[in-house]
Amino acid sequence: MSKYDIIVLGSGPGGYVTAIRASQLGFKTAIVEKESLGGVCLNWGCIPTKALLKSAEVFDYLKHAEDYGLSLEKADKDFSKVIKRSRDVAGGMSKGVQFLMKKNKIDVIEGFGKLKSGKKIAVTDKNDKTKEYQADNIIVATGARSRELPNLKQDGKKVIGYREAMTLEKQPKSMIVVGSGAIGVEFAHFYNAMGTEVTVVEFLPNVVPLEDEEISKQFERSMKKAGIKVMTNSSVESVDTSGKTVKAKVKTKKGEETLEADVVLSAVGIKTNIENIGLEDLKIKTDKDKIVVDDFYKTNVDGIYAIGDVVHGPALAHVASAEGILCVEKIKGMDVEPLDYGNIPGCTYATPEIASVGMTEKQAKEAGYELKVGKFPFSASGKAKAAGKSEGFVKVIFDAKYGEWLGCHMIGAGVTDMIAEAVLGRKLETTGHEVLKAVHPHPTMSEAVMEAVAAAYDEVIHI
Ligand SMILES: Cc1cc2nc3c(=O)[nH]c(=O)nc-3n(C[C@H](O)[C@H](O)[C@H](O)COP(=O)(O)OP(=O)(O)OC[C@H]3O[C@@H](n4cnc5c(N)ncnc54)[C@H](O)[C@@H]3O)c2cc1C
Numbered sequence: 001m002s003k004y005d006i007i008v009l010g011s012g013p014g015g016y017v018t019a020i021r022a023s024q025l026g027f028k029t030a031i032v033e034k035e036s037l038g039g040v041c042l043n044w045g046c047i048p049t050k051a052l053l054k055s056a057e058v059f060d061y062l063k064h065a066e067d068y069g070l071s072l073e074k075a076d077k078d079f080s081k082v083i084k085r086s087r088d089v090a091g092g093m094s095k096g097v098q099f100l101m102k103k104n105k106i107d108v109i110e111g112f113g114k115l116k117s118g119k120k121i122a123v124t125d126k127n128d129k130t131k132e133y134q135a136d137n138i139i140v141a142t143g144a145r146s147r148e149l150p151n152l153k154q155d156g157k158k159v160i161g162y163r164e165a166m167t168l169e170k171q172p173k174s175m176i177v178v179g180s181g182a183i184g185v186e187f188a189h190f191y192n193a194m195g196t197e198v199t200v201v202e203f204l205p206n207v208v209p210l211e212d213e214e215i216s217k218q219f220e221r222s223m224k225k226a227g228i229k230v231m232t233n234s235s236v237e238s239v240d241t242s243g244k245t246v247k248a249k250v251k252t253k254k255g256e257e258t259l260e261a262d263v264v265l266s267a268v269g270i271k272t273n274i275e276n277i278g279l280e281d282l283k284i285k286t287d288k289d290k291i292v293v294d295d296f297y298k299t300n301v302d303g304i305y306a307i308g309d310v311v312h313g314p315a316l317a318h319v320a321s322a323e324g325i326l327c328v329e330k331i332k333g334m335d336v337e338p339l340d341y342g343n344i345p346g347c348t349y350a351t352p353e354i355a356s357v358g359m360t361e362k363q364a365k366e367a368g369y370e371l372k373v374g375k376f377p378f379s380a381s382g383k384a385k386a387a388g389k390s391e392g393f394v395k396v397i398f399d400a401k402y403g404e405w406l407g408c409h410m411i412g413a414g415v416t417d418m419i420a421e422a423v424l425g426r427k428l429e430t431t432g433h434e435v436l437k438a439v440h441p442h443p444t445m446s447e448a449v450m451e452a453v454a455a456a457y458d459e460v461i462h463i
Helices: 015-024 039-044 046-063 079-103 182-194 213-225 317-331 361-366 382-387 419-427 432-437 447-456
Strands: 002-009 029-033 107-110 112-116 120-124 130-140 144-146 174-178 197-201 229-231 235-240 246-252 255-261 263-266 270-272 304-306 346-348 353-358 371-377 393-399 405-412
Touching (some): 046 182, 112 130, 174 255, 213 229, 213 361, 213 393
Parallel strands (some): 130 304
Antiparallel strands (some): 120 130, 235 246, 346 353
């Protein structure tokens, strides 16, 4: 039986990053994967959706060429080529992980892995052949899949999840998106930009409900302006797929309404892949669909760890990677600190983009802080105006007493690349005045961060 220092089960951004760090630290490492290297993120999540959204953005530029003094006979699209480009980008990324595994001398074991007692993993390959492997430490990173609601069963054709949504052969004329979290609204924006008639149904009062309320409101306005129908405080009660189209019964505050569309996309969250991987046999504790771990991702069973979407915390690629790195560094005996879950950025890549970190204004008030809040609109930014993208704003929240940067919330073009400034600033316990004294380049969208901070301290220049 092959023996390793570390075996990682699952090769998403949690698993493959963990394996690389383990190898860097001198551990003999193997990774087990039943599908494609790179997991959901590279194959079915972060990357292929961004490729689709890039096509949507370029298409939008083409449609508005005249706004930039350019002309074009007719902006058109080939839906199947848009899908193919996204699949090619994903395929290329997965190959990149293959290269990284080789470069870092990590053994890739193909097949479905199941934990066994004695720190073993049984891996069953495509031909139904099972082989056992042993390791001093096993790290579970099996990730998650689309969550199914009992009244919204996915048939993969008329009621679909995210995998089908990014591989449809034919563009639907109309689509109902259930759920307005990042996944739901990213697809809503992609299909709307491609010309599909899109309705988003959200159970809560605000779209992108985890965001600061002002961001949610601005985003809802942008969605409506783009032509997306938005129904908040509404829930899909049932779907009828017996006809040519899908009929969805939607409960709203005003009563019941029936919507009709070619397809319904269910984007109501995720379900972890924790079944049939041997957790019960080993008596590994789970709670509310997640594996229970300590601050360094150790389960209740010695030598077994879990990271990424299968554990509590935000289900995001960068979180999975950070957890995996920390987990193996701790196994190595390094002097590491637990991850600060209060300083994790979250991004939504629709048009406009959303990026945020830290507390919302409401959360900061509820926590008892006295606040200094500053806002700077992109309509006052030279770079945004030049780009023809002046929608949105940056909002910063500081503690009035000690100047702690409590939260930063942005909506606008390119803000997902700007949020790292706030993450780093908060990590280094930067005060507002220090941000102001850090000269930002002109003209850039990032000046809006400096100006928003200036607005919080009544020193704003450009509004
Ligand atoms: C449409 C969509 C868009 C997203 N966009 C973003 C984004 O922009 N930014 C962001 O940060 N996050 C995004 N996410 C979330 C992100 O993809 C996940 O948080 C991330 O992939 C979790 O990483 P992971 O390593 O925990 O698991 P996963 O990426 O789910 O990987 C788990 C891997 O384990 C394998 N596996 C499972 N069970 C077994 C087994 N028993 N044996 C062998 N292999 C197994 C699976 O095949 C899979 O490859 C998105 C998700 C979706 C669905």
